[in-house]
Amino acid sequence: MQSKTPRKNSKKSCSLIVVGDKEVPEKAVLTWYLGSDQNYQKNIIFFFP
Amino acid sequence: MWKKLFTKEFKKIGQSVILVGHSLGGSMLLKYLSEERPNISISALFLVSTPFWGKDGWDVEDFVLQENFEATLKHINNVYLYHCKSDKIVPFQHLNFYKKAFPHSIVRILNGTEHAFSKGLPELVSDIKKL
Numbered sequence: 001m002q003s004k005t006p007r008k009n010s011k012k013s014c015s016l017i018v019v020g021d022k023e024v025p026e027k028a029v030l031t032w033y034l035g036s037d038q039n040y041q042k043n044i045i046f047f048f049p
Numbered sequence: 050m051w052k053k054l055f056t057k058e059f060k061k062i063g064q065s066v067i068l069v070g071h072s073l074g075g076s077m078l079l080k081y082l083s084e085e086r087p088n089i090s091i092s093a094l095f096l097v098s099t100p101f102w103g104k105d106g107w108d109v110e111d112f113v114l115q116e117n118f119e120a121t122l123k124h125i126n127n128v129y130l131y132h133c134k135s136d137k138i139v140p141f142q143h144l145n146f147y148k149k150a151f152p153h154s155i156v157r158i159l160n161g162t163e164h165a166f167s168k169g170l171p172e173l174v175s176d177i178k179k180l
Contacts, residue, residue, distance in 0.1 A: 017058065017059075
């Protein structure tokens with residue numbers, strides 16, 4: 001018999017740090033995709049040394 | 050100055066972290082991780098179009114990594130490399146250095162000339178989501 005209990009999200013809580021190149025605009029690098037993922041959105045730290 | 054910035058940001062991390070370095074950002078990240086050795090848990094390191102600095106690459110001393118730098122990064126189990134075959138900024142050959150330094154890395158060789166990935170890099174996103 002199948003359980004009707006929804007599976008818990010097994011994804012670990014994890015921060016994401018992106019170190020970009022200051023010559024490249026932030027949104028042009030990776031944010032278009034990663035920025036739409038709620039799992040990571042609030043943890044993304046961008047900095048461009 | 051950028052080392053201080055890295056230290057400040059890394060101190061905020063209270064859990065494992067995924068690190069993505071793009072181009073010069075990747076170079077700085079490698080230099081910082083190998084020389085400063087921050088006490089953080091790194092679940093994966095993604096290097097995108099990262100230039101190699103040295104005699105066989107771009108010869109700028111400030112960014113040259115120490116000899117055997119990779120030995121200080123052995124604790125990072127998941128390393129991913131991305132580079133376009135016809136990257137207009139960082140020659141594709143630069144990838145070879147990192148492939149050698151990280152023999153267990155997953156290497157994504159991409160078609161095209163992109164360096165900035167102005168339309169995104171779905172391969173990277175897919176790899177992150179699989180972790």
